[in-house]
Amino acid sequence: MKKITTISLLCVNLAFAGNITTLPHLTMPDNNLTFEMIKGYQDYKIVATHFRTDKNELRYILANEIGYNALKEKEKVMPGGSKIVKIGWSVKKMPSFPTALEADKIQRVEYMIKDSKKFDADGDHWGYARFIKKNGKFESWDKGVQSCISCHSGVKKSDYLFTKMQATFE
Numbered sequence: 101m102k103k104i105t106t107i108s109l110l111c112v113n114l115a116f117a118g119n120i121t122t123l124p125h126l127t128m129p130d131n132n133l134t135f136e137m138i139k140g141y142q143d144y145k146i147v148a149t150h151f152r153t154d155k156n157e158l159r160y161i162l163a164n165e166i167g168y169n170a171l172k173e174k175e176k177v178m179p180g181g182s183k184i185v186k187i188g189w190s191v192k193k194m195p196s197f198p199t200a201l202e203a204d205k206i207q208r209v210e211y212m213i214k215d216s217k218k219f220d221a222d223g224d225h226w227g228y229a230r231f232i233k234k235n236g237k238f239e240s241w242d243k244g245v246q247s248c249i250s251c252h253s254g255v256k257k258s259d260y261l262f263t264k265m266q267a268t269f270e
């Protein structure tokens with residue numbers, strides 16, 4: 101598996117996550133997961149922050165209460181109903197202090213939802229959804245979720261999650 105480098109940036113204000121008020125009616129073509137499934141995600145708790153150096157993208161990982169508590173307790177298998185959301189922003193120099201970077205435009209919202217009944221075919225029990233923002237509008241990912249499963253299978257031992265609860269938030 102391709103190694104991906106992430107660095108942590110802890111000092112960015114999550115208020116940026118709140119700038120989507122109405123969720124677009126979008127459905128993933130291959131598993132029917134919708135954007136509405138994570139309604140209220142702006143209020144989920146922060147689990148971790150990552151920076152993808154290859155994509156120059158700042159990412160926040162948030163979890164609903166079930167997911168958050170399980171990650172906090174370091175549970176080996178995440179319980180059904182866990183929802184883990186990733187929000188990605190492009191970055192720009194902070195006008196008032198150009199050596200600092202700040203979140204600029206939302207590029208993506210992705211999520212994983214644990215549901216053993218619906219998603220037992222692959223043995224991972226997660227449903228995957230990705231919504232990419234293009235020209236100011238979200239579009240659902242139409243290239244299939246197989247790539248999600250393949251890459252996340254690399255972290256099978258941590259229940260297909262790359263993210264761990266970041267120490268600062270414990």
Ligand code: HEC
Pocket residue numbers: 102104106150152159161184185186210211212228229230241244245247248249251252260261262263264
């Ligand atoms: C080439 C590998 C790769 C592929 C393909 C991939 N991911 Fe991930 N994903 C990662 C890595 C690495 C992280 C942690 C770093 C970050 O936040 O980007 C991650 C994090 C996530 C998270 C936060 C939970 C976690 O596991 O840390 C979600 C949700 C997620 N990905 C959804 C998806 C969805 C949906 C797809 C497919 C449309 C997908 N991913 C495809 C590598 C991948």
